[in-house]
Structures are given as structure tokens and as C-alpha cells.
Amino acid sequence: MSSSNILSIITFVYGLAGVLYIFAWIFKKPGCGKLATWVAMIGVIGNTAGILLRWVESYRLGIGHAPFSNLYESLVFFAWTIALIYLFIERRFGNRIIGAFTTPIACLAMAYASLKPGITSDIQPLLPALKSNWLIAHVITCFIGYAAFAIAFGISAMYLMKQAQDDEKVIWLDFVRPITLFVFITLFSRILLVGNWALSAMTALPICLVFYAGVFIVRRMPANIKNSLLEMFPEPRVLDELGYQMVLFGFLFLSVGIITGAVWANSAWGRYWGWDPKETWSLITWFVYATVLHARMMRDWRGQRLAYLSMVGFAAVLFTYFGVNLLPGLHSYGALGQ
Amino acid sequence: MSSSEVASDLSPLNRLWKAFASVKLTIVLLLTLAATSIIGTLIPQNETPVAYVQAFGEFWYRLFALLGVFDMYSSWWFRSLILLLTANIVVCSIDRLQFTWKIIFARHPKFNIARFRRFKRKEEFKAERAPDRLKNIYPSIVARRFGYHRVEDTDEGFAVYGESGRWTRLGVYIVHFSVVLLLIGGLIGSIFGFDGFVNIPEGETVRTIQLRNNPKNLQLDFEIRCDDFNVTFYDTGAPKEFRSSLTILKQGKPVYQKDIIVNDPLQYEGIRFFQSSYGNLPPNEVMLNFTSKATGMIYNQKAAVDKQIVIPENLGTFALKQFTRAADFRGQNIGEAFIGVLTPPNGSPVDVTLPLRFPRFDRMRKGDVVIAIADYLPRYYTGLQVSRDPGVWVVYTGFILMIIGIYITFFMSHKQVCVEVTADGKKSRIKVSGTANKNKLGMENKVSNLSEKLAETESSAKGEAKN
Numbered sequence: 001m002s003s004s005n006i007l008s009i010i011t012f013v014y015g016l017a018g019v020l021y022i023f024a025w026i027f028k029k030p031g032c033g034k035l036a037t038w039v040a041m042i043g044v045i046g047n048t049a050g051i052l053l054r055w056v057e058s059y060r061l062g063i064g065h066a067p068f069s070n071l072y073e074s075l076v077f078f079a080w081t082i083a084l085i086y087l088f089i090e091r092r093f094g095n096r097i098i099g100a101f102t103t104p105i106a107c108l109a110m111a112y113a114s115l116k117p118g119i120t121s122d123i124q125p126l127l128p129a130l131k132s133n134w135l136i137a138h139v140i141t142c143f144i145g146y147a148a149f150a151i152a153f154g155i156s157a158m159y160l161m162k163q164a165q166d167d168e169k170v171i172w173l174d175f176v177r178p179i180t181l182f183v184f185i186t187l188f189s190r191i192l193l194v195g196n197w198a199l200s201a202m203t204a205l206p207i208c209l210v211f212y213a214g215v216f217i218v219r220r221m222p223a224n225i226k227n228s229l230l231e232m233f234p235e236p237r238v239l240d241e242l243g244y245q246m247v248l249f250g251f252l253f254l255s256v257g258i259i260t261g262a263v264w265a266n267s268a269w270g271r272y273w274g275w276d277p278k279e280t281w282s283l284i285t286w287f288v289y290a291t292v293l294h295a296r297m298m299r300d301w302r303g304q305r306l307a308y309l310s311m312v313g314f315a316a317v318l319f320t321y322f323g324v325n326l327l328p329g330l331h332s333y334g335a336l337g338q
Numbered sequence: 339m340s341s342s343e344v345a346s347d348l349s350p351l352n353r354l355w356k357a358f359a360s361v362k363l364t365i366v367l368l369l370t371l372a373a374t375s376i377i378g379t380l381i382p383q384n385e386t387p388v389a390y391v392q393a394f395g396e397f398w399y400r401l402f403a404l405l406g407v408f409d410m411y412s413s414w415w416f417r418s419l420i421l422l423l424t425a426n427i428v429v430c431s432i433d434r435l436q437f438t439w440k441i442i443f444a445r446h447p448k449f450n451i452a453r454f455r456r457f458k459r460k461e462e463f464k465a466e467r468a469p470d471r472l473k474n475i476y477p478s479i480v481a482r483r484f485g486y487h488r489v490e491d492t493d494e495g496f497a498v499y500g501e502s503g504r505w506t507r508l509g510v511y512i513v514h515f516s517v518v519l520l521l522i523g524g525l526i527g528s529i530f531g532f533d534g535f536v537n538i539p540e541g542e543t544v545r546t547i548q549l550r551n552n553p554k555n556l557q558l559d560f561e562i563r564c565d566d567f568n569v570t571f572y573d574t575g576a577p578k579e580f581r582s583s584l585t586i587l588k589q590g591k592p593v594y595q596k597d598i599i600v601n602d603p604l605q606y607e608g609i610r611f612f613q614s615s616y617g618n619l620p621p622n623e624v625m626l627n628f629t630s631k632a633t634g635m636i637y638n639q640k641a642a643v644d645k646q647i648v649i650p651e652n653l654g655t656f657a658l659k660q661f662t663r664a665a666d667f668r669g670q671n672i673g674e675a676f677i678g679v680l681t682p683p684n685g686s687p688v689d690v691t692l693p694l695r696f697p698r699f700d701r702m703r704k705g706d707v708v709i710a711i712a713d714y715l716p717r718y719y720t721g722l723q724v725s726r727d728p729g730v731w732v733v734y735t736g737f738i739l740m741i742i743g744i745y746i747t748f749f750m751s752h753k754q755v756c757v758e759v760t761a762d763g764k765k766s767r768i769k770v771s772g773t774a775n776k777n778k779l780g781m782e783n784k785v786s787n788l789s790e791k792l793a794e795t796e797s798s799a800k801g802e803a804k805n
Contacts (some may be wrong), residue, residue, distance in 0.1 A: 063572065125572040128580055128600035128613075241779055248748040255744055259737045268601050270612045270725035271533065272733060273524070275411045277379035287372035291365055298361040316372075327379050 003054035004121040006046055007076055008114050013043040014083065014107035021099035025232060033096040040083055040103055047080040054123065063125040068139035072121050075113035077140070079106040081147035089151070089242070095234050098242075101154035112192065134264035142257030142282075146317050148250030149289075153314035155243040156307035162233045163304060182208050184315060191323045240302055247310055251289050258282050277327040281320040288313040358429035367423045374419065378410040384551065424521055431514045442507050449488060449499040454756035454771045459782065461770040461789035465796055469495035469759045469766045475795055476757055483788060484755060495760040502753050507775065509746030512739055519736030526729030532556060538564035539619050539719040543587065547724045559607065561587040565595075567616060567718040580613050582720040608726050615721030620661030624676065625713040626692075628653070631706050638712065641678075653707045654682040656690075665691055672696065676711065751776035755785060757792065768792065 017040040024033035054067040067073045086102040113119055185207050190200035218226060233239070261279070262272040273279060292309050295301035301309075348356065357363065381402070390408060391399045406413030465472060473489065477498050481487045484500030491497075534547040534556060543563040547556040565583040572578050579599055586594040586606050596604045603612045620643075628637045630651050639647050643658045658678045665675035675693040682688075690709055693699050697710040755772035770789040774781035 125574060125576055125578065128577060131599075132601045238779075252741075252744050252748060256741055259741065262737070263734075264601075266730065267603070268612070269614065270603065270610050270723050271727070272730065275378060275383065280375050280379045280411075284372045284375050287368045287375070291368045291372070294361055294364050294368070299365070324379070 003050045003057055004114075006053065007050040007110065007121075010043055010046045010050060010079075011107060011110035011114055013039060013046060014079065014103055014110060017043055018100065018104040018107050021096060021103055025097045025100045026229065028228075028232070033099075036096065036099060036103075037087070037090065040087060040099065043103075043106075044080065044083045044087065047076070047083065051076060051080065058123045061123055063123065065126045065131075066136050067123075068136055069126055069130055070120075070124060072113050072119050074139060074143055075109050075119075078143045078147055078150075079109040079113075081144050082106040082109070082150055085147055085151055085246075093234065093238070093242070095232075097232050097234070098151075098155065098158065101158055102151050105150050105154060116192075129268050132264050132267060134260050134267060138257055138260040138264055141253045141260055145250045145253030145257050146321065148246045148253060149310075149314050149317050152243045152246035152250060152310050155239055155246060156310045158233060159236060159239040159243060159307045160304065162230055162236050162239060178208065178212065181211065187323070188315075188318060191319070191326060236303070240306070243307065243310060244296060247289060247292055247313070251286075251293065254282070254286060254289065258286060278320065278324045281316065281324050285313065285316040285320050288316050355429060355433070358425050359433040360426075361430065363426050364423075364430065367419065367426060371419055371423065374410075374416065377407060381407055381410075383411070384409055420521065424518060427514045427517055431511050435511060438507050442504055444504075447486065447488075447501060447504065449490065449756075451490070451492065451497055451499075451756065451758065454758070454773075457771040457773065459771065459785075461786050463768055463789065463793045463796075464762065465759075465766040465768055465793075467766060467796075468764055469761050472759055472766055472768075476759065476792060479791055479795070480755065480757060480788070483784075484753065492758065492760070495758070495766065497759070498757040500755045500757075503750055504752050506746050506750040507752050509743050509748075509750065512743030513747055514743075516736040516740035516743055519739065520733055523729040523732030523734075523736060526732060527727040528729075531727040531729065532725065534724045535614065535722060536562075536724055537617070537719045537721050538562065540564055540567050540717055558609070559588075560593070561590075562611065563587060563592075564720050567720040569616060569718070580616055580720075582613055582722070584611060608728065610725055612723040612725070613720065614723040617719050617721065618674065619717040619719050620674075620676075621714040621717050623715065624658070624711050626656075627710050627712045628656070629708040629710070631708065643676075649707060652683055654680060654685075656680050656709065665693055667691070667693075667699075672699070678709070680705070680707070680709070682706070748776075751781070753781055753784065755788060757788070 017036050020032050020036035020039060023029060024031075024036055051067055054073070055064075058064050058067065068077060082102060083106045086099060086106075089098060090096060114121065182204055185204035186197070186200045189203040189207075190197055194200050194203060234242070258279075261282070265274065265279075266272040288309070292306060292313060295309065296306055385408070387399070387403075390402070394402065402408060406415065410416055473496055477487055477489050480498045480500040483502075485502040486504075487498060487500040489496055489498050532547075532549060533551075534549040536544055536547050538544050541564070543561045545558045545561045547558060549556055563585045565585055567583075568579075568581045570578045570581075581597055581599050583597045584595070584604055585592045586604075594604075594606055598604045598611060598613050600613045603610045605611075623640055623642050626639050626641045626647070628639065628649050629635070630637075630653060633651065635651070637650050639649075641647055641656075641658050643660065645657060647656045649656055656678055658676050660677050661674070662677060663674055664671045665673065665677070672691075672693045673695045675691050678690045678692060679687045680690050688703075688705070690700060690703065692709060692711050694711060694714065697712065700709045751774040753772065753774045755770065758769045758771075760767050760769075768789075770785055770792065772781055772785040772788075
């Protein structure tokens with residue numbers, strides 16, 4: 001069995017774990033949750049095996065290199081990191097509901113890597129510029145950072161669900177939120193899925209409608225059902241703190257990732273910073289999360305405001321990761337079709 | 339900010355200081371930098387004016403050019419934003435350090451028991467032994483967990499105070515200092531460094547570098563020769579390795595030799611040469627074959643530009659005239675080719691095109707002799723990126739400090755704990771409370787762990803008593 005076969009199966013394993021976590025949450029079946037943990041662990045083990053096998057296979061092909069060199073490989077590593085960090089959190093905090101919001105992200109990353117046309121799962125030989133240990137350090141640290149931000153995003157979403165009422169009543173938020181949601185979904189469906197803007201907007205519209213229908217239904221639910229769904233969530237205080245811890249962790253790794261990337265650029269082209277779009281977007285992401293940190297540490301921003309800001313940060317991560325390939329620039333190694 | 343003084347009481351300089359010491363300003367600047375940085379990723383930077391006019395039209399071109407959008411990361415307003423942020427970082431750090439310095443470098447850390455008594459969260463338990471007996475045991479347990487400890491007597495017993503990680507309060511200043519170092523390093527590089535490129539044909543020597551974003555050339559103090567260039571490919575056709583053998587010459591004498599590949603440059607006198615591109619050059623020499631139409635005989639001859647060749651069987655003379663990268667054949671580009679002149683014994687000279695890629699091309703001329711390029715040695719030039727950046731070590735120092743600083747700031751904290759023991763008849767009552775400047779949840783765990791450990795001595799003491 002080849003590594004890409006194993007990794008395709010792992011996509012479904014993560015999907016199954018996600019479904020089980022969601023089941024355990026909605027129908028309150030602790031047994032289901034325990035099973036989900038086991039399934040997620042099998043997923044991580046299989047994912048690890050897939051990555052290692054891919055490494056071995058590349059040597060069999062005579063083009064041996066660490067499996068962190070193109071979009072497919074980075075997505076696989078991204079999913080692995082998310083699942084691993086999540087399992088660590090589960091063990092530490094003993095709450096399985098977070099799994100319902102994070103394992104699906106791992107599954108989506110893997111599914112996107114396997115199914116999106118144009119992302120090849122073939123093992124490709126390394127171009128001369130990519131032959132550097134700094135590159136391996138760069139990819140690994142960046143994706144650990146991105147994974148931490150992905151989990152922070154999931155936790156921020158949970159926080160906003162738990163605190164369904166606004167902390168402070170701001171009228172314009174009611175208009176700004178749906179528009180922002182629509183713009184973001186359009187942008188990301190253009191980046192991730194379809195080839196033109198009109199089609200992206202048409203994809204985004206039903207997604208937004210379904211989302212708001214869901215919100216509407218939940219708002220109209222009898223209070224006891226609503227509470228029973230949310231009572232198993234960790235306390236808002238814990239979610240807030242946990243999301244923030246994830247941002248701290250992610251920020252450290254993002255910083256190391258940008259730095260190792262700069263050292264690599266300096267050894268390959270003689271300049272550590274060149275303002276190419278990918279570099280610039282990673283810096284934009286860094287600025288946004290630096291804002292999150294200062295707002296929280298120095299101005300004591302918490303709760304909703306910080307949850308939204310952290311979600312904006314993750315949008316910047318996604319754009320750095322995928323969106324930049326739409327822009328003019330040189331940083332094409334992680335691009336589609338590579 | 340820390341001060342709530344009325345602004346009008348302050349001198350203008352103080353007011354400016356206060357303005358820069360604001361974290362609100364930091365947040366505004368960070369978000370502004372994030373938002374404006376997007377522009378330069380949407381609009382390609384440093385293209386030619388013609389390309390911009392074509393893309394945006396005259397009006398927008400002028401407007402964008404006025405705002406420096408086409409080279410926005412070195413425009414005055416973007417640099418001012420970075421300068422403002424730097425000033426903000428420096429002022430904030432100095433402003434705060436004035437307070438934290440005294441806390442961090444206090445010789446005798448202040449221990450205010452009233453402060454710990456006010457904490458709502460406390461671990462409490464009772465001990466069978468009197469405070470004066472516990473006084474022999476507890477301090478060493480606290481000392482094992484915290485670097486510094488002190489025992490103080492209270493009215494009804496004693497208190498053990500422990501703390502660790504006071505110095506970690508410096509972490510954030512290390513991060514801020516590292517950011518300033520990065521900017522200083524960048525500035526040193528842009529003032530004292532340069533960035534250029536040079537193409538060297540195999541076997542040739544150069545000493546002039548073409549600067550980037552600057553029409554001027556740069557004369558080096560030494561010469562550099564490309565002895566050899568090689569490119570290898572994978573089976574898929576993707577490039578595997580570009581390798582240039584370079585020699586540095588001083589006054590014509592070789593002083594240093596190195597093969598460079600991508601990611602492994604040559605460095606000499608602070609100037610670094612990076613493998614960055616390559617290209618084909620016309621071969622110096624080609625092997626031609628002449629096929630006589632009359633006899634079918636093939637004659638091989640070496641040829642070089644402007645070298646007259648006499649073709650056997652009295653078919654005339656031939657000479658290569660020039661090399662072209664893109665030969666034209668009925669409007670089609672047929673790639674690299676030599677153009678030669680064939681002079682038949684009795685007739686006017688004809689131009690002959692000899693494409694490198696199509697050796698049978700000359701058959702179409704239907705002449706008395708068919709000329710083809712049978713073989714040639716490809717010749718390359720190597721494209722080198724040349725740069726000097728004396729600021730790079732400042733930047734790297736900044737990188738290392740930033741990583742260390744972020745780790746300290748995020749994951750280490752100043753922890754303080756207080757174990758208060760009060761007499762309760764012949765027994766004791768113990769209260770453990772603690773605080774940390776960061777990661778309060780983690781500190782809560784640490785306090786309850788300490789309390790458990792202290793309580794455990796109770797059971798072992800009982801065991802001893804029974805024995």
C-alpha cells in the first residue's frame with residue numbers, strides 16, 4: 001500500500017472521529033466520545049505512518065527528501081499537527097466537545113489535499129532552491145503555528161456559540177457580521193474551490209443562508225434544549241483562556257517559521273526579506289496576532305472582541321497559505337499544480 | 339496607561355511621551371500596518387511605468403505613483419508607519435521598564451502578607467502538629483519548588499514566602515529590543531550594503547557588477563572567473579542542480595576557488611555570490627557536415643564564426659557569420675541557429691540558416707550541398723546574484739533574541755506563593771495561596787500541588803508517630 005492510499009484512508013478516519021465527537025456532544029453519549037478519541041488516535045498513528053512511508057518512498061525513487069516540500073505534503077502535515085495538538089488538549093482538559101470543532105478541520109485539510117484537482121499527491125523531486133535544511137525547519141514550524149491558529153479558531157467559534165448573547169449591544173454589528181461572513185466565504189471559495197468570482201459568490205450565498213438559518217433555529221429553540229447543547233461546553237472563561245494559549249503557542253511558531261524562512265531566503269538569494277506577497281502576508285498575519293496579544297495582555301480585551309480578532313487572524317493565515325497563489329509573486333513552491 | 343494625570347499639567351514633550359507610551363497607539367499602528375501591507379501584495383511592485391499605465395490607465399497610474407504604491411514598502415508613508423511603531427515600542431518599553439526595573443532587581447523582594455490574605459482562592463487544610471514543628475519542614479519544601487524563599491514570623495505562627503522567575507518579567511523587553519535590532523540591521527544593510535547581479539560566460543572573468551534598482555555599476559576590488567557551469571536534470575525534466583565553479587583572482591592571481599550551488603554561496607571579503615540563473619551562449623565551435631548531392635559523400639568539418647571552409651568536390655566555400663537566439667522561418671520561430679554564407683564556385687553567395695534543433699533543415703534549400711550542424715559543445719553563462727549586507731548579523735542576533743524573548747514572555751512567569759501557618763490550639767491551620775503575572779490557571783495548579791505536598795507530610799508524620 002502506498003503512502004497516498006494510507007493518507008486517503010486517514011481522511012475518512014478523521015471524518016469519522018469528527019462525526020463521533022459531534023454525536024457524542026449532541027446526543028450526550030460519553031461512550032461515543034471515548035470511541036472518537038480512539039478513532040482520532042488511530043488517525044494520528046496512520047497519519048504518522050503515511051508521512052514516514054512517504055519519506056521512505058522518496059528514497060526508493062532515488063529523489064529522497066523530507067516530505068515537506070509541496071502543497072499536498074504540507075496539508076498532510078497540517079492535519080497531523082491539528083489532530084495531535086487537539087489530542088493533547090483533550091488529555092489535559094478532559095473535554096471532548098472541542099474535538100467536534102477541531103477534528104473536522106483536520107479532515108477538511110486532508111480531503112482538500114486528496115480531492116482538489118491540481119494538487120498532486122505524487123512525490124516530486126526537489127528543485128535546487130528547496131534543497132535546504134532551513135526549508136524543512138521553515139515548513140514544520142510554520143505549519144505547527146498554523147495548526148495552533150486553526151484550533152484557536154475552532155475554540156473562538158465555540159466561545160461565540162456559548163456566549164450567544166453579545167457582550168455589548170452594538171447595532172452595526174448586526175449588519176457588519178453577515179456582510180463580513182459573505183465576503184469571507186466568497187473570497188475563500190474563490191481561493192480554495194472555484195475559478196471565478198461570480199461562481200464563488202453564488203457558492204457563498206447558500207452557505208451563508210444555511211448558517212443564518214442554523215443561527216435562527218438555535219435562537220428559537222426552547223431554552224432547555226439550547227442549554228443542554230451548550231452545558232457540556234467548557235466554561236467561557238476556560239475557552240477564552242485556552243484560545244489565547246493556542247494563539248501564544250501559534251505566535252511563537254509563526255515567528256520561528258518566518259525567521260527560518262528568512263534565513264533560508266538569505267542562503268538561497270542573499271536577502272532575508274524581499275516583500276514578496278507570501279512574505280508580506282505572513283507578516284500581516286504576524287501583525288494581526290501581535291494585535292491580539294497586545295490587546296489581551298495590555299488592554300485586557302477578552303471574550304467576543306478577542307474571539308473575532310482571533311478569527312480575523314486565522315483568515316489571514318488561510319490567505320497566506322492559499323490566497324497568495326492568486327497574487328503575482330515568486331513564492332510558488334507551495335502553489336497549486338506543484 | 340499607568341498614569342491618569344490631567345494632560346494639561348504636562349509639558350508638550352511629556353505629552354508627546356505619553357502619546358507614544360500608549361498601547362492603543364500600538365494596536366492602531368499594528369492594524370494599520372497589516373491593512374496597508376495588503377496593497378503591495380495586490381499591485382505588483384517595481385514594474386516598468388509602461389506596464390502600469392497599461393494595467394491601470396493614465397489617471398490611476400499617476401495617482402498610485404504619487405502615493406508611492408509601486409514601491410510602497412520603501413515609500414515615505416510606509417517607512418513613517420514603521421518609524422512610528424518603533425518609537426512606540428521604544429517609548430512603551432522605557433516607560434514600563436522604569437517601574438519593572440525596581441521590581442526585577444530588588445535585592446530583598448517585598449513580601450506583603452496582607453496581599454496574599456486578600457486572595458479569594460486559597461488551599462486550606464489542618465495539621466496535627468504545632469506551627470513550630472512545621473517550621474522545620476515547610477521552608478525546605480517551598481524552597482525545592484521556588485528559587486527564593488523566606489520565613490517570617492507572624493502573630494500566631496509563621497509564613498513561608500517563595501517566589502521564582504522574577505527575571506522573566508524582562509522577556510517582553512527582550513522581544514521589543516529584538517524588533518528594534520531587526521530594524522537597525524535592515525537600516526545598516528540598506529546604507530552600507532548593495533544588491534546586484536552579473537552574468538559570467540564560462541571561461542571568462544569579470545569585475546563589474548550591475549546594481550539592482552540602480553543604473554550604476556559597481557567595480558569590485560577583485561575579479562571573478564567562471565571556470566565551468568553545469569546543469570543536471572531529473573528524469574522528469576525538472577532541474578536538479580545548478581553548479582558554477584568560480585575562482586576569485588587578485589591582480590590576476592587565483593586566491594580562492596569554490597563550486598557554488600543554490601543555497602550554498604561563495605563569500606569573499608564580505609561579498610556573497612549566489613547561483614541564481616543561467617543561460618545558453620552560442621557555441622564557440624560546431625561540427626558541420628556537408629553532404630554532396632552529386633556523390634552522396636559526407637564531409638565533416640569543424641567550424642567557427644568567420645572561419646572560411648573549403649568544401650571538397652569543388653562545391654565552394656562556407657563560413658559561419660553569426661548566431662541568433664530566435665531564427666525566423668516563414669514567420670515561425672525555429673529557435674537558436676547559426677547563419678552562414680555559402681559561396682558556390684560560380685554563382686552569388688547565399689545565406690544558409692542552420693538551426694541547432696533541426697539538423698535536416700538545410701535539405702529544404704535543395705542546393706548542391708546540404709549543410710547540417712552535426713554536433714556542438716553547449717556553452718553556458720552563469721547568472722550570479724551578488725550582495726553585501728553588513729547588517730545581517732545584527733538581524734540574526736535580533737532573530738535569536740526574538741525567539742528567546744517570546745518563549746520567556748509567553749511560557750515563563752513570575753510566580754509568588756505564600757504558606758501561612760497559624761496556631762489552632764496544639765494543632766495548626768495552613769493556608770496556601772499564590773499568584774503569577776501570567777498563566778494564572780497554571781499557577782492555580784501549582785498552588786494546589788504545593789498544598790497537597792505539604793499535607794502529605796502529615797500522613798508520613800503520623801506513620802512515624804505510630805512506629
